[in-house]
Amino acid sequence: MFYGWAIVGSGFFMSIIGIGSRYCYGVFLKSLEVEFGITRMMTSSIFSLYMLLCSIIAVFSGWAMDEYGPKRVGIFMGTFTGLSFFLTSMANSAWQLFITYSLLFSLGTGAIYTIVNSTVSKWFVKKRGLVVGITSSGGGLGTFIMAPIMTYLISSFDWRTAFIVLGFFTWIGIGAMSLLLRRDPHDLGLLPDGDQSEPVQGGVTKEAWEVPRGDFSPGQAYKMSQFWILGFSWLLLSLSFHLIFVHIVPYAVDQGISPMDASFILSLIGISNVLGRIVLGKLSDLVGRKSLAITSALIQAGALLWLMWTHRLWMLYVFAIPFGFTFGGSSAMITALVGDIFGTRNLGVIMGILIAGFALGAAIGPAIGGYVFDVSGQYFMAFVAGTFSILITAFIIALIRRVPDQ
Structure with missing residues (x-):
């Protein structure tokens, strides 16, 4: 079996x-809110x-992966993730959470999306x-499993007990899976997709590749x-x-x-x-990524409109399914587009910088939700802000245009 599938599994x-x-x-x-008497x-700011x-x-993270390889970086991540949760379980003041959770957990998982997805992108075209x-x-399956546990x-x-259990599980799990990672197929004398000769970037429609077919440097990108x-x-x-993910339970x-x-x-x-991610990711290989990503974003905006007037449990369950499905699809397609557009030679660095934007959005969204709730006592205007951000996303994805090959 092609070793690339072991990379995917890891x-x-x-x-x-x-x-x-x-x-x-x-x-x-809510447990932290009550324990430490904070707003x-x-x-949310934690x-x-x-x-x-x-x-x-x-x-x-992209530089670190290119310099030291995904295996070493992954072991580092597992160590700091476990340490973060162990120390968070011992916190006795709210300010300590900004160190034990915010700082140490970011050292543990800040690179995870870059490491995982830029690595598999090098193994498959x-x-x-x-x-x-x-x-x-x-991540969605992990949420499905971990949230109720x-x-x-x-x-x-x-x-505190929950954080201790989480710390042990993440420390062992991430470290063990990291041992399977390899930088790219050339490390094992292989070619992407398990091909026997140098591959061409085929197998997808013109729209999926309506971008340059070369390997771009970060400066060019x-x-x-x-x-x-x-x-x-x-x-x-x-x-x-992330506005929804942090605030939907409270x-x-x-x-x-x-x-x-x-x-x-x-x-x-999560599920x-x-x-x-799987269904729309596969479909995007066949019909093109851009139009499918736009459609997914519009459906996600519709789900948020539904949420604004939702107060019963069954209505929240109805919201959760299309919201999660379309976010997963949109995110997977944008990730794949990065490799489609910029090539794989410098993918770690380029994706690392792009994912910084994703992380920045994840920082802003929960803060907006917390601020709106503290000021108004409800989340309606926060959900409005989330809807507008998705509509703008659909519009700017439509602006992607094909440029000449290098």
């Missing part, structure tokens, strides 16, 4: 563990600072949309409009998604829904995210 499980643990924060939010805005630091780390969809879908641990024991379009679209998409609990039922909303978003 990246998939790293995403389950690393991204899944990231998206569990919403189930801890919704301040509790996660926002974490994502802001991730945006900085993402810039350097013709199936890039599919494999990126698979690896990035791990963490909720159970919090309700049966306490939030920064001068291209596609670079800034993709970066800004990732920022806005992430802003909307929003539901505030409506009188039990914490366990509310955590299942996260699980539904729908998995399906969206």
Whole structure:
């Protein structure tokens, strides 16, 4: 079997563990709020600072991967992720969470998306949309699994016990999966896709490749409009998604829904995210990425409009499925477009910088939600902001145009 599939499997499980643990924060939010007597805005800011630091780390993660290889970087990530959760469980003051969670957890997972997806993109060309969809879908599956487990641990024991369990699991899991990673197929004397001769970038429609077919340096990439379009679209998409992911559980609990039922909303978003990344990622290899990404963004905006007037549990479940599915698809297609546009030679550095925009959006979104709630006592205007950010995303993705080959 082509070793590239071992890379995909390793990246998939790293995403389950690393991204899944990231998206569990919403189930801890009210416990931290009560424990330390802090506002919704301040509790949200712990996660926002974490994502802001991730945006900085993402810039350097591509360089670190190209310099030291994904295996060494992955082991470093697992160590700091476990350490972060262990120390967070011992915090006795809110300010300490900004160090134990925000800083140390960002050192542990700030590079994970870059490492996983830029690595698999080097191993596959013709199936890039599919494999990126698979690896990035791990975060959705991780959320589906971890959110109810963490909720159970919090309700049966306490939030500190939940963080200890999470720390042990992430430390061992990320470190073990990192041992399977290899920089690119040439390290093992192989070619992308397991081909026996140098591949051409085929297997997708013209629209999927309506971009240059060369390997661009970071300096060249920064001068291209596609670079800034993709970066800004990732920022806005992430802003909307993380606003919901951090605040949907407290929003539901505030409506009188039990914490366990509310955590299942996260699980539904997570599992729908998995399906969206795989199904739409594969479909984008066949019909083209841009139009499909625009359609997904518009459906996601429609789901947010539904959420604005949603107060019952079944309505929240109905919201979760299309929201998670289309976010997963949009994110996977934008990720694949990065490799399509800029090539794979400098993909680690280029994707690391672009993912900084994603992380910045993830820092802004939860902060907006917390501020709006503290000022107004509700989330309506925060959901409006999330909807507009998705509509702008659809518009700017439409601006991507083909440029001549190098």
